[in-house]
Amino acid sequence: MAVDAQAPSRGFLGASFRTCPETGLKVCSQAEALIKVNAVVAVVFLAVGGFFGLLVALTRWPAVHLLPADWFYLLLTAHGADVLLFWIVFFEVAVLYFASAIILNCRLAAPKFAWLAFVLMVVGAVLANVAVLQGESSVMFTSYVPMQAAPHFYLGLIVFAVGTLIAVCCFFGTLVIAREERSYEGSVPLVTFGAITAAIIAVFTLASGAIILIPTFLWSIGYISHIDPLMYKIIWWGMGHASQQINVSAQVAIWYAVAAMLLGAKPLSEKVSRMAFLMYILFLQLASAHHLLVEPGVSSEWKIFNTSYALYLAVLGSMIHGMSIPGAMEAAQRRNGFNNGIFEWLRKAPWGNPAFSGTMLSIVIFGFLGGITGVIMGTEQLNLIMHNTLYVPGHFHATVVGGTTLAFMAITYLLVPLIFRKEIMFKKIAQWQPYVFGAGISGISLFMMGAGTLGVARRHWDIGFSDAAMSFDYPATAFLMMGLNGISAICAAVGGLMFVLVVVCSVFFGKARTPESIAASPTLPSTGSAETVTTYGSEAHPKLPGTVVLVAVFFVAFVLYYYVNWKYLSEVWPLS
């Protein structure tokens, strides 16, 4: 039902459409503009926050020990906020608009509010950054009370959250419009369903955030005298952890989207994949409790129910996605003619296309490094051997950087030609970027986890304890790990810089896409990909020997690593 003529423009905030020359989709101009501004601002925060991350990592490299202690904690706070909040959430808002207005072929609801949301988010993010950089708010990402930041730090976060909530409402409104205007038939496509999952989790996240940040703000200006630290932790993690599940849902939706757009891959079973998302909606947020596993004051029943029984249902959801996306790719590749042996489909996949390689690396790093270690840390007993060590940042750099950030980077390589309608510049750099970034991130993740296993604390300025009253010696291997971590951080930072360079140059200075360049190098190579991503439907009769092998490798790794950690635990308490 693509319209063939451009609707007459109805001024700045009216709904006008263009027809995409690459996909034939009807593109709402407001949605398009909002996707652009949100994505650009996101990349700015990634660049700034990533740079801070490099400085933090170089400080934790004992031989370099770059920053003084106060700057270390200041920039650690700024790093966490800029990358995990601002980069990720701005990009997620772009993803929500894409998955609603663009994929469902309809106009964006209430564009005025969507612009208001954008302005609030920018104001909030800048305010929080100013507060942190002024130096009175080095409370780190978790901002646990009774540590107190400057009032405008909390205010910035609240304003940012209000903006995000408005954006989420625009997303839900767009769903209503699409249904009423019948811009799709039957059920929404899976990518949109993934975005719905993300948006639902976002509502819980933002509600928890409001419940805890507003009183904390009032406390910082003196209206409330006391906030109970444990109460703060419980509610704060309702936001802090649940927000990571927004990332997971958005990133999985992107995996499905890229598989569909580049290979024409349809989900193996749309029903099963939707059930996996339902598991996320119901259970993923409960895992917030894994941050309180060593807390006295809450019962083991509460801890174990929320982090084990319920969480495993959500992990099941992730494993379903983790199998069904490579499976969908295999099925599509075999349909496309790569049918020899077990792995021809994988060997002959478009590894030179950064959107594809970024997605694959995201799946592998998220699954093998992030997922397995997450289940381990979320087990109450095993948590004791790595709680608050560098193992924790090691784990979550695999999830939010290797998984989410890399997936967002990957789809950016498709958004630049499709939404910004610009050619990707520096094709060679773009081609290498996911590999360089992926290698760096895998390195920081593995080496931080290695150091954490040796007991090195997270958020610690000096592991040499040079001016401490009581000295302590970590094993030499711990120092080696921190050095290797520093080198990996440089590699990751180079990969991040390559991304920023390619994207910023392409968006602002790139050549516009023309009908000739579209014909010469189509963004979506196989015909019908646009339809695959925008409709509901499953692969017909897939045979997937390759995926079966990959899944078996995953399970073996999972089981082995799980038991290795129980063995470590058993050595903590020698019983003989």
Add this chain to the structure above:
Amino acid sequence: MSEQGTGSGGAPEERVPAMQRLLDNPFLLLFLGVATPAVLYLLWGVMELSQIPLAPQ
């Protein structure tokens, strides 16, 4: 292994399975997705906290 779930339009009178109706209703999902963690994580957790006796002053 019915193929009703493919949502290919079909006859409108065809009975839509309950699960599919749930999955097609974002606002019902929104309710479930907020209520479940609000009860099992937040409320339950906060109730346990509020039962911890205060230290005598």
